[in-house]
Amino acid sequence: MPPYDPSAFPPFAVTVDLVVLTVRHHALCALAVRRGESPFQGRWALPGGFVRPDEDLEQAAARELAEETGLQPQPDDAAPVPGAHLEQLATYGDPKRDPRMRVVSVAHLVLAPDLPAPRPGGDASGVRWAPVETLLSRDEDQSPLAFDHAGILADGVERARSKIEYSSLATAFCPQEFTVGELRRVYEAVWGVALDPRNFHRKVTGTPGFLVPTGGTTTRQGGRPAQLFSAGGATLLNPPMLRPEV
Amino acid sequence: MPPYDPSAFPPFAVTVDLVVLTVRHHALCALAVRRGESPFQGRWALPGGFVRPDEDLEQAAARELAEETGLQPQPDDAAPVPGAHLEQLATYGDPKRDPRMRVVSVAHLVLAPDLPAPRPGGDASGVRWAPVETLLSRDEDQSPLAFDHAGILADGVERARSKIEYSSLATAFCPQEFTVGELRRVYEAVWGVALDPRNFHRKVTGTPGFLVPTGGTTTRQGGRPAQLFSAGGATLLNPPMLRPEV
DNA sequence: CCAAAAGTGTTGTATCTACACCCATGG
DNA sequence: CCATGGGTGTAGATACAACACTTTTGG
Secondary structure (H helix, E strand, O other): OOOOOHHHOOOEEEEEEEEEEEEEOOEEEEEEEEOOOOOOOOOEEOOEEEOOOOOOHHHHHHHHHHHHHOOOOOOOOOOOOOOOEEEEEEEEOOOOOOOOOOEEEEEEEEEOOOOOOOOOOOOOOOEEEEEHHHHHOOOOOOOOOOOOHHHHHHHHHHHHHHHHHHEOHHHHHOOOOEOHHHHHHHHHHHHOOOOOHHHHHHHHHHOOOOEEEEEEEEOOOOOOOEEEEEEOOOOEOOOOOOOOOO | OOOOOHHHOOOEEEEEEEEEEEEEOOEEEEEEEEOOOOOOOOOEEOOEEEOOOOOOHHHHHHHHHHHHHOOOOOOOOOOOOOOOEEEEEEEEOOOOOOOOOOEEEEEEEEEOOOOOOOOOOOOOOOEEEEEHHHHHOOOOOOOOOOOOHHHHHHHHHHHHHHHHHHEOHHHHHOOOOEOHHHHHHHHHHHHOOOOOHHHHHHHHHHOOOOEEEEEEEEOOOOOOOEEEEEEOOOOEOOOOOOOOOO
C-alpha cells in the first residue's frame, strides 16, 4: 500500500458487531456474549470484534460468526443448503459509543436455524441464546446490553421483521427440510402474532419458487403427516406476506 | 478520551460518501464532483470526505452536504418543511477500494427537490447534476465514477426506487407545494415507467395522511388548474404504491 | 375551438380474510 | 375414538388495472 500522510486523517477503530437471530421454543432469540473485560465487564453484549487490516467487512463478520458459533454463512447466490443468512445491517459511529476511543462499528444481521447448542468459541466465558424480548426489556438483571447494543439489536430485529414480509428469508430460520407449519411458526415467533394456518398454507404453497416439495413427509409436529419442503430459488415474495395489524 | 493502546487495533480512515438524488427535466439525477487530485484525478466521483474526530456519522454527512450544495437536511420527525431527506445507505470497506490506504466509507442517501443551481462549495473545480443513467453507463466519457462509487450510486438508486413504494419519501423530491401530477412525474422518473394519471390520483389522494391540500391551485403544468398539496405526516404507505412490472 | 392536463365513474380481476369442512396420524 | 395438526373449498371485502368520460384552463 503506497504511503499516505497519517496526520491527514483522524484514525478510527473499525469493528463488526453481529445480531444473530434464531427461533427457539417459539420465541425470537438473539446470541449474546458475556463481556470479560472493562468497560461493561460482566454485562451481556453482541458478539463482534475488530476488522483485520486485509479483510473485507463481510469477511470479518463471517469470521466472527464462525468463531462464536461455528456457523458458516452461505452466499445468497449459492444453492439453498443449510446455513445462515448474513447481510450488512447498519453502521454505528457515535463519538461516545465506546468510552475508550473512537470506534465505528459495522453491524451485520445473521438469520440462523435453531442450532443444537451454542458452541462457545475462543471466548468461552459465556455465550447464550436469549429471547429478544428479554434482551430489550428494561431490567435484564438490571443490566441491559453493553454499549449501544440494545439499539443495534432493535434495528436488527426490525429489519428481520420487515424483510420476511417481502422475501423468502424466513426459510433461513428453518432447517434444510421443513413443513409449512414450521415455517408458519417462524413467522408467528418473529412477528409475535398468530396467523391463520389455512390461509398461510395456501399463500406459501401458491407462490411459485418459494417452496419446493422434497417428496418426504413427517409427523414430528404430531397430527396428520405434513409434506416436507426446502427453500426454492425465489428470494422476493410478490405479493408480500401480509403482517396483521398490531 | 481515556488512553488505549493503539497497537491493539488496526487504524482505519473513515469517510462519508453521499448519493444525492433529485429529479430534473424528467430524469433521476445524482450530484457528482470532479476530483482535483490523484488518484482518479479529473474523474467524476460522489461528494464526500473524512469524518471528523468528534462528529457523528450523520452529522458528517449533513456537513458535507451543506458544504457541497448548501442544502440543510431536515430530521424526519420535524415538520414537513422544504429540505432534503438524509439516511444512512450502507458501508463500503473493501481493503482495496482506495489504493492509498484502508478507507471505510459510510455512504448516505439524500433525496432533494430540484435545486435552482448546484452551488459549488469549497471545492469549486466542478460540481454537476448528471442523469443516473449517464453516470452508470459503461462509457461516461470513457471514464466511469472513481473508486467503487458506481456501485454505491447503484445501491442508492435501488434504495430510493424501493423506498418510494412503501413510504411517502417521493415527496422529498418535490418542492414544498406540489400537484398530484408533479408527484406522479417523480415516480415516473425514479422508476422509469409510465403510470396511469387517473389511478395514481385516486391512490395518493385516497391514502390518509399522505397529502394535505394547501387550498391553492396552479396551472404551471398547463391544462386545467390542479390542486396544490404539501406532504402529510404519514411516512408509511399502506397499501404500498405498486411498481409496474419492468 | 382545440390541446392539454386534472379529476370522476365503472367494470372486471386478483388477492386477502374468515371460517366451514375434511384428512391422516399417534395415543 | 379422539385430539392434533395438515390441507381444501367457498363467500364476501378490498384494492387494483384499464379505460370511458367530464372539467377547466391557456392559446
